[in-house]
Amino acid sequence: MSPPFARTSAFVFEGGPTGGPLGRAVARVRERLALDRVLALRQAGAGEVAVVSDRPELLAAAGRLGAHAYPAPPPFDWGATLRRIALDLARRDPEAWLLYVGGGAGGLLGPAGWSRLLAFLGDPKAVWQNNAQSPDIVAFCPAALPPEAFAPEVPWPASDNALGYFLSGFGLSRALWPNEPALNFDVDTPAEVGLLAWLAAHAGEGLAGVLTPAVRRELARAPWAAELARRFERVADAIARGGELLLAGRVSPTAVVRLNERWPCRVRVVSEERGMKALGRVERGLVRSLLGAVADRLGPRELASLLASLADAALVDTRVILAHWRVREPEEARFSADLGRTEGVRDPRLGELAAALWSQPALVMGGHTLVYGGVWTLSEALYAARGPVERATGRIRRSVNECQPGNG
Secondary structure: OOOOOOOEEEEEEOOOOOOOHHHHHHHHHHHHHHHHHHHHHHHHOOOEEEEEEOOHHHHHHHHHOOOEEEEOOOOOOHHHHHHHHHHHHHHHOOOOEEEEEOOOEOOOOOHHHHHHHHOOOOOOOEEEEOOOOOOOEEEEOHHHOOHHHHOOOOOOOOOHHHHHHHHHOOOOEEEEOOOOHHHHOEOOOHHHHHHHHHHHOOOOOHHHHHOOHHHHHHHHOOHHHHHHHHHHHHHHHHHHOOOEEEEEEOOOHHHHHHHHHHOOOEEEEEEOOOOOOOOOOOOOOOOOOHHHHHHHHHOHHHHHHHHHHHOOEEEEEHHHHHHHHOOOOOHHHHHHHHOOOOOOOOOHHHHHHHHHHHOOOOEEEEOOHHHOHHHHHHHHHHHHHOOHHHHHHHHHHHHHHHOOOOOO
């Protein structure tokens, strides 16, 4: 008997312009992860696996692995492409499910992890998501959508951020897969590449075991990834020894809860503007950031000094601050800023902020994944890598410190 998810067609999307050298380096890592997901999804039991891209080399590589190569002509139109795929699948097989996977999403999920996700697919009126507000792994039954969803005058979302809301608007009920770090880890910025480099240095430990030699080679080609890995090592040390960790931006409460369950560190949280893309707040200029307001009052350098005085290590989702400033820098400039570089950065505030934050050696800049799936992945991999004695030592150290006079 076929498994219940045999009639699932999986489509891994990876396309669009890659910008300069930093963008291309991140894209190469995403592409290698996408090809690994082809193999994992086939082993998991997906009935059809396709790679959707406007990059001929990636499509050719996917074809060599036995995947269907689905060309999307440039300029890459995400919404129109997904609409076309969904409509075709609904006509071919009214009972089939469509599993959408973003280019950098789910790269740490192995075959068993994908099998667990596919096993949930049953009720065709449900849309399964890995994230309540901005999903990048989504499963739905296209034939369950009403005909008006495919009407020519109805535009599909421009990116996956709003896909869940869009499908719910046509009568599908939202369902969330059981949460785990690998399900929320998306390689979207240099920060995630740096975290993968940190994981690669802990080969075979925890989540690092799923990184293939091909992915590791791409990590080695990005010289800046090693510096980010060193920063993550400082963050990991603060977590494990019971230090102060600051998380700022679109921080998930789930990640904070998991940190508190695993480690003796104390976590300072500035969580703001979750779902800002999916809800259209960026486009409408509605984003307001506490850190952005502090930078407005004190200046970026003083903000960096303030953060350093509050914690031993920090992970900062700077995209919320940029949206607060209504700064629309291209991808390459944002990636440069993540690495403390100011070349190519047009907005002087972003340049000053990047330089100031990068001057703190235990601070990492990035986007949403950094303060959700990223920190959660770091925590779990660190937990697997350190033995019971090391974990207990950190807890004892924190307990002793908290008993000192003046520690409240």
